[in-house]
Amino acid sequence: MEITIKIFRYDPEKDTRGHYETYVVEGDENDRVLDVLELVKGKTDGSLAFRRSCAHGVCGSDAMRINGRNHLACKTLVRDVGANITVEPVLGLKVKKDLIVDMDPFFDNYKKMLPYLINDSPLPADGKERLQSPENRARFDESTKCILCAACTTSCPSYWANDAYYGPAAIVAAHRFIFDSRDEGASQRLHILSETDGTVRCHTAYNCTEACPRDIKITKAIGEVKMAMVTGKLD
Amino acid sequence: MTQAKPRTLPLSKRGMSFETFMWAFTRLTALGMYFFLLVGVVGALVMGALNQMSFIEVLRWALITNPGHVQYTNVPDIAPWASTFWRLVASGMFLTASSHGMHGVIVVLDDYFATVSQRQWIRILNLLGYIIVAPIGLYIIWTA
Numbered sequence: 442m443e444i445t446i447k448i449f450r451y452d453p454e455k456d457t458r459g460h461y462e463t464y465v466v467e468g469d470e471n472d473r474v475l476d477v478l479e480l481v482k483g484k485t486d487g488s489l490a491f492r493r494s495c496a497h498g499v500c501g502s503d504a505m506r507i508n509g510r511n512h513l514a515c516k517t518l519v520r521d522v523g524a525n526i527t528v529e530p531v532l533g534l535k536v537k538k539d540l541i542v543d544m545d546p547f548f549d550n551y552k553k554m555l556p557y558l559i560n561d562s563p564l565p566a567d568g569k570e571r572l573q574s575p576e577n578r579a580r581f582d583e584s585t586k587c588i589l590c591a592a593c594t595t596s597c598p599s600y601w602a603n604d605a606y607y608g609p610a611a612i613v614a615a616h617r618f619i620f621d622s623r624d625e626g627a628s629q630r631l632h633i634l635s636e637t638d639g640t641v642r643c644h645t646a647y648n649c650t651e652a653c654p655r656d657i658k659i660t661k662a663i664g665e666v667k668m669a670m671v672t673g674k675l676d
Numbered sequence: 677m678t679q680a681k682p683r684t685l686p687l688s689k690r691g692m693s694f695e696t697f698m699w700a701f702t703r704l705t706a707l708g709m710y711f712f713l714l715v716g717v718v719g720a721l722v723m724g725a726l727n728q729m730s731f732i733e734v735l736r737w738a739l740i741t742n743p744g745h746v747q748y749t750n751v752p753d754i755a756p757w758a759s760t761f762w763r764l765v766a767s768g769m770f771l772t773a774s775s776h777g778m779h780g781v782i783v784v785l786d787d788y789f790a791t792v793s794q795r796q797w798i799r800i801l802n803l804l805g806y807i808i809v810a811p812i813g814l815y816i817i818w819t820a
Contacts, residue, residue: 602787628689635691637786637795641699644783670696673685 444468444519446477448489449529451536459536461527462486468519474507474526475514478540491540498654501590504531505540511592511652531595533604547591550607553633554615559626577622580676584617584662586655593649593659599642606642607634609649609659616662620675631670640667698779705776712769716741719765723756741766744820766817774813778806 444466451459466480475496482489494500496515503514506529508522519526534542565571587610594600594608615634619627634640640663649659669675716738725734728750737745743758751757785798 599787603790605790606787622683627683628685628691631685631689631691632693633691635693635696637695638790639695641695641783642787667696667699669685670691671700673687673690675683675685 442468442470442519442524444472444477445525446474446481447525447527448478448481448539449536450489450539452488452538470518470520470524472519473515474512474517474519474522474528475503477519477526478514478528489540490538499588501588501654504590504592504595504654505529506531511596513590513592513654516654531591533595533597533601534591542591542595544591546604547594547608547610548589550594550611551589551614553607554611554618555626555630555633556614556618558618558621558624559629560623561625571623573622577676580622581617581620583657584613584620586657587613587617588655589614590654592652592654593657596648596652597643598646598648599644603638603642605638607638609643609663612640612643612663612666613657613659616666619666619669622676627669627675631666634666635670640670643667702776702779702783705772708772709769709776712741712765712772713738715765716769719762724751728752740769740817742817742820763817767814770813770817771810774806774810778802 445463446466447461447463449459450456450462464481464485466477466485468477468480473496475493478489478491479493482491491505491514492502493515494502496503498513498516501513504511505514506512506527507514507517508527511531514528528540530536530540530542534544534547537543560571589610591610593613594610597606597609600606600608612634615630618624619630643660643663645660645664647660649663650657650661653659717734719741720729720734720737725737729737729746730749733746733749737757741757741762743754743762746757747754782798782802786795789795789798
């Protein structure tokens with residue numbers, strides 16, 4: 442089948458602003474949008490720039506706007522979006538080239554959430570692991586699925602308006618540790634998130650939940666963090 | 677297997693900043709508005725609104741329990757509707773709704789103004805607006 446793909450192009454060495462270029466390629470309805478981009482790059486225009494790595498929805502490299510919505514190109518089939526496809530970089534982050542955006546602000550916010558286990562208590566008597574019940578593990582299971590693709594953060598209208606907001610992905614990272622029964626850093630994270638650019642910037646638009654390629658209930662997770670601030674309950 | 681004991685952070689350790697407090701305040705004031713609305717509707721029905729007022733007139737009254745909202749209805753005596761109790765309910769609804777709305781405006785504007793000084797100005801201007809509007813609203817409620 443014939444696939445028409447309109448792609449946002451921007452070369453900082455030549456262009457003052459971005460523009461769109463349209464390509465027509467021969468493909469299959471079961472192709473992924475990433476395959477179509479590979480076809481364009483391999484056969485028509487080698488200068489096209491986009492990120493990809495595992496190509497199987499695990500690394501989170503190829504988040505982009507496909508027909509106006511954030512998706513992973515490697516998880517989006519042509520048959521699901523139609524033969525006329527528009528591909529653009531995600532919103533809210535500076536475009537470096539074509540579909541590649543500057544992810545530094547995104548990862549800076551992620552790092553602010555102290556995304557690692559904090560526990561300064563002595564090890565258990567046997568000197569081995571800090572054990573955890575399946576119920577306690579299940580409490581934060583959803584948020585462990587995040588692949589940091591930025592599809593949620595860059596679909597958030599609060600983040601578009603103001604990139605000082607930490608964004609949904611960073612809050613999900615905080616959620617993962619705040620509700621971990623082995624962690625002792627919840628207070629630090631909640632203090633960080635209680636700032637003006639923290640959870641109060643979330644207006645529950647639900648764009649993040651819709652955009653998440655891992656089906657994490659992000660808005661719910663943000664709500665749980667808000668409630669933890671108010672009630673202090675971490676279970 | 678270790679079953680961790682329930683974890684609850686004390687108030688000082690849960691990041692209960694002014695922003696978080698206002699987030700909770702906005703949710704509670706929203707509930708407060710429903711409460712005052714319900715008091716207005718039930719009160720109107722108890723005072724005989726079922727046969728004297730239309731549904732729209734009851735709702736108009738319940739939104740702000742001001743006697744001016746019933747003077748053109750079929751209510752025979754306006755005095756019970758102008759009691760101190762109803763003026764207190766109206767004042768409660770007005771202060772709850774206006775503070776809820778004022779903070780809502782701040783939250784929305786904070787999306788677009790990120791520097792500390794801009795956000796301070798937003799708060800000062802909103803507070804000034806509230807200081808001007810609140811006495812006017814209360815004056816109307818208590819003199820109408």
